Amino acid sequence: MQTNSIAAVARTLKEADSILISGHVMPDGDSIGSTIALGLALGKIDKNVAMTSPHQVPDIYKFLPGSNCVQQGMPEGKFDVFVALDCSVPDRLGDELQSLVNDSVTVVNIDHHQSEKPFADVNYIDSNSASTGEIIYDLLKEMNIELDKNIATNLYTAIASDTGSFKYEGTKPTTHHKIADLLQFDVKVAHVSKSIFDEKPIEVFKVLQIALPTLEVSNCGKVAWISFDLMAKDRISAKDEHTEELVDYPRRIKGVEVALFFREISTGSVKVSMRSNYFVDVNKLAARFNGGGHKRAAGCLIDGGISDVREQIVAAAIEAVQRGSLND
């Protein structure tokens, strides 16, 4: 994939006076942490910086120093450079901000997702990196901007988020070397980790109380699922974000290969989240139902009653596991 050098990114930013930075829709820790870290760092070298996000900063990232400087949507004024972070396609910037990609502004894209077609004027894409936060770390070194506690806390959050606290496959020796450096700036590891991984609003537990009785495992023990229907949703004032972790419960059962989460989003419409642990390509499984995603995490939206949908998808998942086992 054609990509510019990190030095080219550094040069573009150094030459700019005013810079707008944004991450992606439904921002996660990598998106928000990278945005703030880069924003604070560029502020230190007297750039006129604005940080924004297509959607509001989620509550769990409001503890981040600098999070109050992140606006929402398109800010007023003109910018020399627009930096898009953690976005593999312009769509990920949301309707408003992606219009900048065809504007006269110089667009810089910094990302770690594999991408077919770089969309910016300057593209730095490193799919070997486990997070965009790691690339921002490299960029700040390249620009000789000194780190501080606030920048380090944001970069730590970005990197820890996208590696699941250093548990995921992409975690490399360089990831840990960077974190070792960041910890020198007195990052409150336990506090940050609690905030982003551990602490959850009471609604998450209320959702769990309702959903857990629906947890089931197939006879073969390799497919498990959990459900959340409209009636359950109405019983408590839970938002969709409070159901996000439910799929982890079937996924974590020893022996399970494919985990499914069925969420009724309206009468006759069911969202299915799919996860696999080791060998089944759930991207392919989801594609059979007009969905998609990654090998280990995918999803689809199906019309039908929740129990019919469940029956159909569970059968397909069991078949996929059987086929996958044969190929092992």
Next chain:
Amino acid sequence: MQTNSIAAVARTLKEADSILISGHVMPDGDSIGSTIALGLALGKIDKNVAMTSPHQVPDIYKFLPGSNCVQQGMPEGKFDVFVALDCSVPDRLGDELQSLVNDSVTVVNIDHHQSEKPFADVNYIDSNSASTGEIIYDLLKEMNIELDKNIATNLYTAIASDTGSFKYEGTKPTTHHKIADLLQFDVKVAHVSKSIFDEKPIEVFKVLQIALPTLEVSNCGKVAWISFDLMAKDRISAKDEHTEELVDYPRRIKGVEVALFFREISTGSVKVSMRSNYFVDVNKLAARFNGGGHKRAAGCLIDGGISDVREQIVAAAIEAVQRGSLND
């Protein structure tokens, strides 16, 4: 605290021909991983090594390369040196193995827990280290023993276990530097992390299905608790180890400072696990009921019916939170 140098430990091991290694009762990842890593390493320099454990290797650590070499209890034969790992007091070795401490064998103690009175002939205690695994890493460097994939996988497991995947307070830059080095030996990070943190037997989820409806929060929102009574235990074939994570559910509710888990162990006898998130010293709280532990994790055993015990402890916890808040 008086302690010998790591060089003294290295010398003692180098001079020995036969070496017995053990961790502590109810072994965790640090205990088992450190035992196997040191055992494999000493085997590489042609020592006659036996690895043992006061209790069997728990199922979740059976994936560790070398775990099949760990015996249980006192092995036959004589040894020049006995190495106790991760034990702050001889009691932690269990009844059988602690008899070695007063035997003619040279005892080496390697630990990272603060200890009042070192009990061995050679003591290396570094309470700055977040895990015994990190000390074993230093020791192998000191002894110039080359690491390999199997040793690295055991050390990774030891260090990741005792730091909660690098989330706990004691995690330091050196921790990450060591992990970066270990990852060079092709440790399967995602697989190891899944095995030790994620994957759980189905019984854990059955316990959760029963216990979660008992989750309650105090009116002040700062104390939360969960319970598991004998009737619940009888309904499923769950062992005590399957209830270990329950206290994390009240602990993770946003705003909660003290989390409690009430487990009826027999009629009229209740085990209470206490956790605090930020400021309450639950060691002191437990001490009021003849229990003990650490500032953020403690416990006690109380005679009484589970609902009476609950009422009493919840009231004491609310009081402790109020007092703690005043001191903040």
